[in-house]
Amino acid sequence: MAYCLSSNHPLARTLRDTARGEVAAALADLEKLPEEEAVHQLRKHCKKQRALLRLVRSEIGDLYRYENAHYRTLANALAGSRDAVSMRDALLALAPAGSYPQVQEFLEMRAHSQRDPGALEDTSALLQQGGERIGDWPLDRLQWKQARRGYRKYYRRAHRAMKVALAGEDPASFHEFRKRVKDHWYHSRLLEEKYKDAVVSRCQPLKELAQALGDWRDLRLLCRLLGEHSGELSGELIPLLDAAQERLDALRREIERLGRKLFADRKFSFDDD
Template structure:
């Protein structure tokens, strides 16, 4: 079943069903021998993000359940973050060099890639397997609770507050970025926009044609901001220990490519965010409430 609330489905039934489906998929991915460890980590961390997005949508109606389960999924994802980061940096390097393939002499940066590959190989495979085993146990335990989560409200009222809060925070972070586009401010904008993206995906059945387009643009925005953040982290890693990665000239040239690429990504992302976050939280909630009501007739 897709990550969305079905037409005619009660809010509480949707919450429980979607949570259990995502947890079951995460358990299955840990158990899938055909996935390599890095793909497994990538997939199950995505499950945690979706589950946290789901919880945020229902947040005011969940009460203390939100606080407990949000921490559970947050910590579960964090336990695998070092594994994800090592693979992500290598992918970021390859993506950057692919983008500038016609402008750079790739062999000049070979020492950088060798170092990144070596760091990835140094990850303790046994420790990774143990962390995935612990992750699986957390998901199994949480699924038992998810099947009986209860809401204090019903219908659209059960999600209105969470929808507005998450969307409002995204708008606030956009204001911060416009004032001072630091790495951290851009990262916070991406996180809030991604949660809003999950909410639009969940609500897509209330007007598929309209919300599918909006969800697609939010996905594009998340990718732009995600690429920007990965490049910033990569730059910081290389600059903090340049002797490990290569000559000063090579590092300087690499940083120049990163800075150029980040500027272009931000020039695309920030105006797009402005268009996608143009409504006030109240306007957005009222519009989606209308779609919800019509879809239930």
């Protein structure tokens, strides 16, 4: 099922339908995908589910806190293995395979050692439990104006996070900006049918911005990890870190370009506001 709310149904119904679709897709990915890809897709489904809940967070209180914690815990159980794979993939995106054989072998071994098949197996039951609760979510009083309110709220949060990130240049602020961009991207996807004129043109550049922020984060994590193991990898480290810094600078410019374009205004207005 597409990650998009249907304008043909009341908000409560289409929220539940979309949430069920994410659970079903996550369970299918667990069954059919290789472990590494299943971990990646499962974490994405959890983030999308949490973003869906955030869209109406102000209206659902305790439900948001409970379900958000559920999907956050589920995703965090797989965070270590995913970060190890992301750093290996950051190296492969930076240079062709075999360019830095020592570093590549080190990262491959580390990614393998971080595997936790047991954690992946446990997620199926947790997903099913979450899916069974969706029918009981107390959403029936929700109206589309409340989804618009949530969209504007998370736009403002992304705008503020951008200002802090571009002023501070530290990994924590860039990570926060990335989280807020992903929320706003997912919210744009959810509302692109209902409010096509206002949000559909934002989806692709938001995806590109989220990707650039993710690449920046993974490369920074890689550089930090390699610095901690500099004695073991000294022969390849200096040229690799030079290449990484050049790529980081390019990503930083792309992040600022897209960010200032997408969040030029402090507030977001729908056509009928």
